[in-house]
Amino acid sequence: MQTKQPKKVAASAAAKSFSLRINAARLRESELRFRQMANTVPNILWTARPDGSRDYYNQRWYDYTGLTVDQTQEWGWLSVVHPDEAPNMAASYRSAIEQGIEYADEFRLRRSDGEYRWHMARGAPIKDDKGKLIRWVGACSDITAHKEAEQLQAALFQREHTIALQLQDALQRPLPSVTAGIAVRVHYEAALTEEAGVGGDFYDVFALDKTCTALVLGDVSGKGLKAAAQVATVRNMLRAFLYSCSTVSDAVNALNHALAENNLMEGFATLFVGAYDSASKILKYVNCGQEPTLLLRAGTTRVEQLPPTGPILGCLDGERYLEMSVTLGRGDTLAIFSDGVTEVGPSRLHMLGIEGVSALLSNTSLEEVNWDVERRAEAVVQRVIAGVNAAALNGVTRDDVCLLVAIAT
CATH class of the missing domain: 3.60.40.10 (PPM-type phosphatase domain)
Known part of the structure; x- marks a missing residue:
């Protein structure tokens, strides 16, 4: 019986190694599918560590901003947020990270040609089965057309309002x-x-x-x-x-x-x-x-x-x-x-x-x-x-x- 024990241990170790290789392969396959899917959507997708530092962007981000992976890592992405919105946007993001709650904000992002366009950003915390925060996922959608429509509507309202005031005064x-x-x-x-x-x-x-x-x-x-x-x-x-x-x-x-x-x-x-x-x-x-x-x-x-x-x-x-x-x-x-x-x-x-x-x-x-x-x-x-x-x-x-x-x- 003693001479057979090492064979059982070896078999168990081999099985465990095989299982790990299978799981790793499945994980790589899952990540590949995610990246392929993420790169086909028109929106910017991102993920971040529990502390909020970004560790992934889909290809749409790099195409839009012209930044490299190295320029984007950690908090580098703040460099393309419009200076007028960057302080409040960063504060809002950090507040959501600290509280572990969903995040939403609107701000302008600089495009690779230098133009700033309005985006809506949303982020959500991902937690494990014990409630521990393990990751953040989010997306940025271009809402420039919506913003321009809002501004046009506001201008039309102001014009109508001014005319109405003048008419009423008369x-x-x-x-x-x-x-x-x-x-x-x-x-x-x-x-x-x-x-x-x-x-x-x-x-x-x-x-x-x-x-x-x-x-x-x-x-x-x-x-x-x-x-x-x-x-x-x-x-x-x-x-x-x-x-x-x-x-x-x-x-x-x-x-x-x-x-x-x-x-x-x-x-x-x-x-x-x-x-x-x-x-x-x-x-x-x-x-x-x-x-x-x-x-x-x-x-x-x-x-x-x-x-x-x-x-x-x-x-x-x-x-x-x-x-x-x-x-x-x-x-x-x-x-x-x-x-x-x-x-x-x-x-x-x-x-x-x-x-x-x-x-x-x-x-x-x-x-x-x-x-x-x-x-x-x-x-x-x-x-x-x-x-x-x-x-x-x-x-x-x-x-x-x-x-x-x-x-x-």
Whole structure:
């Protein structure tokens, strides 16, 4: 038995050696397949050691950068990252390595001809069955076309934004220095959106004759240049109809017919149109789906609502808009506003609403009673807007805010 033992050991060693050769051959074959596959893809592929130092790139890397293997090893690849992005990119990469988490970044890489092109880089840690990090694998994809499209889109947006701002500035005419029998103050603020400064709310105050003043506040759907263009359409056409028609309701009905029949609206508009005659002290108005106008009677805290008299504007031809009237006494205060004033609050279930605005309107100080009407109108605007801002703080995203306050003299 003793003489046979060495033969068994020799056989076992031979088998182990054979197994190792087979495994090595399979590993070489696997690596060859990986390299062949890696060299056929259009993206740059790489691998790195656990410390993040690169130890492999596919042929696409060398073709693109013109670097040699020696120039690329370890951290040499940073030499072709654009100087503007290299510090942040290296910091981001090292942070991912230290934490052992997936990595993603965008930066420019220098091509062999000297041109820098944008790339998206992604890397992922490879761990063994015990959770130990053993390697990193990653890829870089050329996203220059996408970046150029983004830049073009940004430039187009900026151009449109500038045009819309200029158009809106032209539309938001200054208040007339004198209005017959009323003092008027306004506040306009576009929503805090990517198109900030260009909203769909608008106001207009102008004389219809020596004793009659038009008070207009509206809201067209949308934002940006399209909204600004639609504001121009509604506002200018309304002016023309108010000048040519005998009543407010006739003007609004004619406006709705023109908008709907000719499909001039991309969406809809809400609109309050009033005509205040200082001789008769009567306000005649039409409200097309706009928030109720509030009327605070002088010397009291009683607030009346002037509700809508018809549906939204510009959707259906043939809609009829009724005209209502109310008599204003000296010192009576009108508050006309868009839904951006009411639809603010900590949540959709708890908003300022008409009741909240009514409370702000009626919260008049004793000092205000003796102020002139211009100063009182400004005080009402400031009080209401301060309340709106307080309600909107850390709450529901706000819409455009437009408020027009008029006090009878």
